Amino acid sequence: MKQIVLLPGDGLGPEVMAEAVKTIGWFNKNFSAGLETSTGDIGGCSIDKHGVPLSDAILKKCREADAILLAAVGGPKWDKVDYAIRPEAGLLKLRKELELYANLRPAKVFDALVDASSLKAHIVKGLDILIVRELTGGVYFGEPRGIEKLPNGERRGVNTQVYTTHEIHRVARVAFELARKRKNKVTSCEKANVMESGKLWREEVTALHQAEYKDVELSHMYADNCAMQLLRNPSQFDVIVTDNLFGDILSDEASMLTGSLGMLPSASLGGIRPDGKRAALYEPIHGSAPDIAGKNIANPLATILSVAMMFRYSFDMMKEADLLEQAIENILNKGLRTTDIMAEGCKKLSTSEMGAALLGELDALKSTKVAARA
Numbered sequence: 044m045k046q047i048v049l050l051p052g053d054g055l056g057p058e059v060m061a062e063a064v065k066t067i068g069w070f071n072k073n074f075s076a077g078l079e080t081s082t083g084d085i086g087g088c089s090i091d092k093h094g095v096p097l098s099d100a101i102l103k104k105c106r107e108a109d110a111i112l113l114a115a116v117g118g119p120k121w122d123k124v125d126y127a128i129r130p131e132a133g134l135l136k137l138r139k140e141l142e143l144y145a146n147l148r149p150a151k152v153f154d155a156l157v158d159a160s161s162l163k164a165h166i167v168k169g170l171d172i173l174i175v176r177e178l179t180g181g182v183y184f185g186e187p188r189g190i191e192k193l194p195n196g197e198r199r200g201v202n203t204q205v206y207t208t209h210e211i212h213r214v215a216r217v218a219f220e221l222a223r224k225r226k227n228k229v230t231s232c233e234k235a236n237v238m239e240s241g242k243l244w245r246e247e248v249t250a251l252h253q254a255e256y257k258d259v260e261l262s263h264m265y266a267d268n269c270a271m272q273l274l275r276n277p278s279q280f281d282v283i284v285t286d287n288l289f290g291d292i293l294s295d296e297a298s299m300l301t302g303s304l305g306m307l308p309s310a311s312l313g314g315i316r317p318d319g320k321r322a323a324l325y326e327p328i329h330g331s332a333p334d335i336a337g338k339n340i341a342n343p344l345a346t347i348l349s350v351a352m353m354f355r356y357s358f359d360m361m362k363e364a365d366l367l368e369q370a371i372e373n374i375l376n377k378g379l380r381t382t383d384i385m386a387e388g389c390k391k392l393s394t395s396e397m398g399a400a401l402l403g404e405l406d407a408l409k410s411t412k413v414a415a416r417a
């Protein structure tokens with residue numbers, strides 16, 4: 044059996060998770076996928092119940108699991124809690140403790156949604172970028188950090204951007220390996236013109252490329268230029284590899300090229316463990332969206348696409364991943380939409396209706412495949 048820990052979290056998390064769970068159930072029933080799920084708390088709901096955003100018990104459960112599926116954390120309800128135990132701290136702790144150092148954030152434009160982008164259709168049509176963001180280092184975790192009081196009464200806030208050779212190599216390796224399965228192109232982004240850690244990043248990525256990945260096309264770009272190029276000519280990119288903070292920002296920007304945050308999944312992968320398994324967390328990149336939570340209008344497709352990534356990266360279930368992605372594409376082509384991607388002439392569905400429509404499409408795809416084989 045494959046053990047999956049589900050962390051629905053806060054805001055719209057539980058609603059979109061419910062639809063993902065139905066999809067997982069469909070694959071168990073129709074493909075004997077052997078996916079076993081259990082549920083845990085993270086973020087604000089965990090603070091409410093356990094006083095911390097991620098309890099030791101859930102962390103242990105996640106450590107032992109084959110994969111984790113998380114929906115969203117945070118919300119205004121927890122704005123006033125102590126900074127150290129804010130909802131986001133639970134997510135950061137999970138990333139750090141499980142050493143999920145490679146965060147894969149695809150930005151892919153579905154043909155049916157090309158007009159949802161704020162850029163012109165001809166610029167984003169067919170767009171397929173993968174951002175590989177370093178996730179357990181850099182300024183997010185660097186020491187020293189903190190807010191201190193100076194003798195003159197002023198206050199001083201400090202964070203530290205820090206990277207080592209090993210941290211750079213392991214994430215760059217993931218980027219090069221993935222590029223080989225795509226268009227074989229890596230753009231590495233930093234601020235080598237301003238930061239020593241960026242200079243090191245550039246040198247180490249270059250060294251690894253020279254030693255092991257000469258067949259992959261590598262270019263370097265300052266992160267600010269990358270932000271600009273993503274809007275000017277996004278199709279020039281295949282895989283972008285970058286640090287934790289620049290990756291956070293550039294992936295939000297790239298997501299908007301696709302027109303809907305509600306459509307984008309992500310995977311956070313760790314190293315191969317002694318038992319041969321790889322720690323892995325899958326989550327939609329949208330947040331908890333408290334303003335639309337509980338209304339049954341959220342788009343569950345980013346969470347369901349995260350399930351497809353889980354099939355692909357954790358369980359080697361390529362056929363199933365393809366089928367699931369195909370079903371989603373078909374649904375969009377039929378003009379079925381949640382509010383966030385609604386367009387003229389399309390049919391608006393609720394969260395649960397979208398989940399149900401997807402199961403219907405999976406049934407239909409399965410029977411046409413079976414018929415084709417007969």
Ligand code: IPM
Binds near residue numbers: 131134135291
């Ligand atoms: C993300 C989010 C997180 C981050 C927050 C919620 C801590 O913005 O996953 O991109 O900054 O990494």
Ligand code: MG
Binds near residue numbers: 291292295
């Ligand atoms: Mg972010």
